[in-house]
Amino acid sequence: MVPRVFSFPKNKEPPHHMKFRFIFLALGLLALTASVTGGAVYFQTVNTLVHDQARKMAQDGIEILDKSISSILKTNQKAVEVLAEMWSVQNLFNRQNPETLIEVKFALDDFREAYNATRCCLINREGLVIAASSGEKSPVRIGDDYSKRPFFQKALAGEHYTALVQGTTSKEPAINLSHPVFSEGMVLGVALLTVPLTDIGEIFARSTGVVALTDEHNIVFIASKQDWLFSVLGATTAENLIDIAEKRLLRGEMPTQLPITFDAAKGTARLPDGKGYLFYRSPLSSSPNWQINYFQEYGQIDAQLLQTLFGKTGILLAGMTFFVLGAMIYLFRQAELFLRQREQAEKKYKSANLFLSQIWNVAADGMRVIDKNFNVVQANETFVAMTGMEKKDILGKKCQDVFWSLLCNTEKCPMRQILAGKKQVEYESVKESPAGKIINCWVIGVPLHDANGKFVGILESYRDITEKIEAEHAMEKAFEETHKFAEELAASNDQLHRRQHELALAHDTLKQSQAQILQQEKMASVGQLAAGVAHEINNPMGFISSNLGSLAKYLERLTGFIRTLEEKLPQPPDEELAALRKKLKIDYIMEDAVHLVEESLDGAGRVKKIVQGLKNFSRIDQAERLAADINECLDTTINIVWNELKYKCEVKKEYGELPPTVCNAQQLNQMFMNLLVNAAQSIETKGEIRIKTWADQDFIYTRISDTGCGIPQDKIKRIFEPFYTSKEVGKGTGLGLSIVYDIVVKNHQGDIQVESEVGKGTTFTVKIPVIDTPPAGL
Helix, strand or coil, X not given: CCCCCCCCCCCCCCCCHHHHHHHHHHHXXXXXXXXXHHHHHHHHHHHHHHHHHHHHHHHHHHHHHHHHHHHHHHHHHHHHHHHHHCHHHHHHHHCCCHHHHHHHHHHHHHHHHHCCXXXXXXXXXXXXXXXXXXXXXXCCCCCCECCCCHHHHHHHCCCCEEEEEECCCCCCEEEEEEXXXXXXXXXXXXXXXXXXXXXXXXXXXXXXXXXXXXXXXXEEEEECCHHHCXXXXXXXXXXXXXXXXXXXXXXXXXXXXXCCEEECCCCEEECCCCCEEEEEEEEXXXXXXXXXXXXXXXXXXXXXXXXXXXXXXXXXXXXXXXXXXXXXXXXXXXXXXHHHHHHHHHHHHHHHHHHHHHHHHHCCCEEEEECCXXXXXXXXXXXXXXHCCCHHHCCCXXXXXXXXXXXXXXXXXXXXXXXXXXXXXXXXXXXXXXXXXXXXXXXXXXXXXXXXXXXXXXXXXXXXXXXXXXHHHHHHHHHHHHHHHHHHHHHHHHHXXXXXXXXXXXXXXXXXXXXXXXXXXXXXXXXXXXXXXXXXXXXXXXXXXXXHXXXXXXXXXXXXXXXHHHHHCCCCCCHHHHHHHHHHCHHHHHHHHHXXXXXXXXXXXXXXXXXXXXXXXXXXXXXXXXXXXXXXXXXXXXXXXXXXXXXXXXXXXXCCCCCCXXXXXXXHHHHHHHHHHHHHHHCCCCEEEEEEEEEXXXXXXXXXXXXXXXXXXXXXXXXXXXXXXXXXXXXXXCCHHHHHHHHHXXXXXXXXXXXXXXXXXXXXXXXXXXXXXXXXXX
């Protein structure tokens, strides 16, 4: 019995409803699990971010406190240093007289009032106070003995000294600042300034957390909690507390240890109030032995965590969870609707099967269906007409008995290939039927499946291409004749192209040579002009430097004469003369004149160095090869192009020990100049150029790196070509790197490598061979 080709087996109602319900139920549970997991991950992420932000705020707070405290300390340290360097103070130690004492007394009063100090005095080498500022807050008196105090002993040894202390009278925290008073390299005495911690205490009071400043013994001298003052913050022992008391670091009784529990691994602490705190400790930058201690209450951090969790993001996450559940319910209902629609579609599909059968019989291509045993089970009317047989004589016969070809009954049979798993077979073949008809066909074979996807046979489509093949044969003959003519024409074109190419190469070579000659003539003209300018500048700079040297000697003699005259005049000097001297600033003028002459000599030396660089660079047209130092070539070139570099970049040099090598130093100067100018022009606003040199046994290496715009990878291979430039029209000739390549590779038998990344910069590495003696003939 012949099976129907376009028919489907009659199925009962498919039991898919329950299966789809289970699938969507599983998807719903999966979505719910994902939402809960996402919520947990969101909570953990927010918790971590809030704690990290709290630690960052603590670090920022400590950094602000550090800057504020360090600024106050530096101001006070500078004040006591200025006091120690005052001329009147040094004069008091050398010549103690009433006039000098009064002048120093006024200065001490000014310093005490300006810095709100409780103590401002001068101490001689024996530790006795010889001058002091008087006032209600000042506990110091003339003759007080400070010889045993650390601030005196440290300063007398030639060191400035800063320490946190407890006031003797006020019992309040303060800072002792002492500085040695020098004269001709010898310590005459000590200047002392004691400043209360009022300003720093106000800074601590404004802090959001609990803040404390401790010294090297962990004693609290400033804190936002006043009951912490002069207690020990941190782990300690009874022996340490006794040792602190014996050293009399505090004026009261033995210090107590604050009952605070620290967890160093977690960076937390628990204060006596029972609350947990985030703890952070950092040394003071201006005094590393002092430390800033910062405590942030966890209650504030938890409040911020809750605010974040119940903010917009948390509400959005909950809304998304409900949305997913609602979507799953909606999809479940849609699945049931889909199953009902599928049943209706199957009924419509069966009706359409009849319609397709009609199309099958009127198709322009012949088609047949073959089962697994190679029997023809169906054929359309077009195929029957192509064979010249009756349809009843076709159905049930083997495929090769109906339409035979050379591939039949072989391993290359297209039908066997489809049975082996191939999805589609297309081939051209000559078919012959038992009725004697021979046709050139284009055959397409595909596997045929039923509605359940089960393989039921093979569908073949036959298209008669006899007329097409005859037309192709005629076209091939015409094509052969045309191809022969085209080959002859192509041979003539090839010969013409070769001649054009040779002319183009000759033109490019001539153009490159002409441009390089013009460039060399231009550089030679610039060199001659630079040599003339250098010569003209050298002459006046010679007598300027000589006159400045003589002026320095005259000033030295004049200053010595004035000093000798001061010693010979009666002491004390006449008041009117002293007042006039002070008004005219004679002492300042004698000291500043020496500095002015030194600066002028330095400037003249710099001009001489630039002029020498111009003279060296002006010999760029010379072809003589001599032993030269590559580092000196680089310095000479940098001096010449410095005006191009200094406004756009910072030049960092890392020179190695280089052997001298025989080379054309002037050409290398031009090569380095082109690379440095290119590097500066690639930097848009502000950047950096690094120059590094080193050598091995055979070569000297120079690496020039910039932080400019970089070169795209598709353009790096062309940068050494003559006239190639990536700059705008009118801003580049395209010869700079071409000349660099010729100087390094052709003239010095070296090598140059380039590395670049867009947006980060470019690095050129130049390799010059080490040559001990000039080659013969040079």
